[in-house]
Amino acid sequence: MLKICTVYYSDQYTPDYVGKLYDSIRRNCSIPFQSICISDDPSVEADIVLPYNHYGDIKKHWHKLKFFSPNFGYQNPDDDIIIMDIDQVITSNVDDLIGHPVQDKELITYGIWWKSILKTNGGFYKFKSGSLAYVWDDFAKNPGYWQMHYYKDRIVHFPYYGEQNYVNWRAEENGIKIIPTPEEWIGKCDIDKDEEIGDNRLYLEKFGDFMFLDGVSPNIKVVHFTGPGNTIHNNSNEWIKDYWK
Amino acid sequence: MRRIICCRFGNKFTQWHVDNLKHMIDTYSGIEYDKFEVIEGDLYGNWYNKFQMYDKFRDGDNLYFDLDMVIYGKLPNLFRSDFTLLDDTWWREPAHTPLNSSIVSWSGSVHHIWEKFWPYAEDYMTKYSLGSDEWYYKEIEYETYDRVCPKFSIKESNPNYNVCTLGQLHHIMEEGWTGWWSPYFLER
Numbered sequence: 001m002l003k004i005c006t007v008y009y010s011d012q013y014t015p016d017y018v019g020k021l022y023d024s025i026r027r028n029c030s031i032p033f034q035s036i037c038i039s040d041d042p043s044v045e046a047d048i049v050l051p052y053n054h055y056g057d058i059k060k061h062w063h064k065l066k067f068f069s070p071n072f073g074y075q076n077p078d079d080d081i082i083i084m085d086i087d088q089v090i091t092s093n094v095d096d097l098i099g100h101p102v103q104d105k106e107l108i109t110y111g112i113w114w115k116s117i118l119k120t121n122g123g124f125y126k127f128k129s130g131s132l133a134y135v136w137d138d139f140a141k142n143p144g145y146w147q148m149h150y151y152k153d154r155i156v157h158f159p160y161y162g163e164q165n166y167v168n169w170r171a172e173e174n175g176i177k178i179i180p181t182p183e184e185w186i187g188k189c190d191i192d193k194d195e196e197i198g199d200n201r202l203y204l205e206k207f208g209d210f211m212f213l214d215g216v217s218p219n220i221k222v223v224h225f226t227g228p229g230n231t232i233h234n235n236s237n238e239w240i241k242d243y244w245k
Numbered sequence: 246m247r248r249i250i251c252c253r254f255g256n257k258f259t260q261w262h263v264d265n266l267k268h269m270i271d272t273y274s275g276i277e278y279d280k281f282e283v284i285e286g287d288l289y290g291n292w293y294n295k296f297q298m299y300d301k302f303r304d305g306d307n308l309y310f311d312l313d314m315v316i317y318g319k320l321p322n323l324f325r326s327d328f329t330l331l332d333d334t335w336w337r338e339p340a341h342t343p344l345n346s347s348i349v350s351w352s353g354s355v356h357h358i359w360e361k362f363w364p365y366a367e368d369y370m371t372k373y374s375l376g377s378d379e380w381y382y383k384e385i386e387y388e389t390y391d392r393v394c395p396k397f398s399i400k401e402s403n404p405n406y407n408v409c410t411l412g413q414l415h416h417i418m419e420e421g422w423t424g425w426w427s428p429y430f431l432e433r
Contacts, residue, residue, distance in 0.1 A: 038421070048421075050419075050420055050421035051419065051420050051421075053416075053419055054256075055255070055256040055257045056257065056415075056416055056419070057413075057416070058416065066416075066421075069399075069422075071399060071417070071422055071423055071424045072421055072422050072423075073421055074421070074423060137399070140413060140414060140416065141413055142413070143413075
């Protein structure tokens with residue numbers, strides 16, 4: 001069984017982000033999957049909704065790491081696990097992304113064409129259930145430390161950021177094979193229009209097509225709305241309404 | 246009078262956690278008791294709230310459990326006459342205190358603990374900010390149990406003991422976590 005796992009908490013997004021992500025994957029994917037969401041709003045649309053505990057030690061998107069434990073989310077030994085951020089819009093068929101083959105000790109993640117010091121991208125992780133259990137197990141020994149570590153060391157600019165830095169480090173430390181998906185599959189929508197223009201130009205230089213103008217390049221499968229404060233529902237790009245539903 | 250005591254305050258633990266502890270004690274531990282008591286007063290916003298039990302229960306035989314434990318079989322007699330708590334040094338690295346008050350027992354009155362603590366509560370909570378277990382270690386006389394309660398392992402239960410403390414891993418009590426411990430927990 002393939003499980004696609006997400007986290008929702010009341011902050012800058014709305015509960016419909018969860019249902020829209022899963023619905024759009026189902027529209028653009030022939031592979032059956034079970035949707036599981038950790039949420040502080042039980043009305044989100046997923047096959048299984050697990051409670052987001054605001055009073056525990058785990059904060060914000062760090063809850064995503066729970067899915068690395070085979071003891072969480074009713075996982076079975078042969079399951080393939082995908083963890084996705086909910087701030088993404090599916091724009092074309094994702095069979096090759098969702099169905100990307102994965103073996104033990106491998107981590108499939110977005111290949112990205114913009115500048116990054118990391119080999120992993122927190123928008124998409126795929127792995128065999130339990131094969132990266134230490135990602136959660138080691139984090140759970142001292143979540144308070146890790147959740148602020150990358151901010152305190154000025155590696156990231158916002159408190160509680162750094163989850164993908166942590167996953168990247170744990171994966172590399174344990175000799176995990178990090179496999180990026182083709183870079184042209186991922187679009188990036190920034191909150192800053194100048195950034196967006198620059199990203200469009202860079203995508204054009206690399207892949208011979210604009211990332212998006214009136215519509216979205218057919219090369220792109222997923223557009224990720226990156227950066228603090230960025231949302232899909234407040235974005236003015238007209239093409240969003242064609243895909244995000 | 247034999248009492249089982251636990252403590253719930255704030256939002257971290259719910260009524261399910263209290264009911265779950267009682268379920269595990271009643272179903273698996275073999276402990277016989279007269280009353281199940283819950284300390285709910287939130288005087289300090291932290292685990293120093295447990296100290297209220299030394300004021301409230303001044304007679305009989307008393308046995309306290311934290312809520313984040315797994316009881317999965319018959320327990321040895323844990324009731325003690327002298328004030329007794331766990332010593333964790335046999336399973337963990339040295340820390341600011343060797344003690345663990347996940348299980349505590351006494352008979353009669355240990356009211357002196359409360360009397361020593363409450364007039365200087367703010368000072369003590371500043372001095373021992375890592376938790377009340379250091380307070381016990383530095384401030385009062387106590388006895389410790391023999392090896393009765395190891396730490397929790399997510400992989401398997403320890404066949405030599407029938408109770409374990411979750412410590413940092415108390416998240417496994419949340420909905421969605423399953424493992425060897427699941428059959429022992431109260432259904433939600």
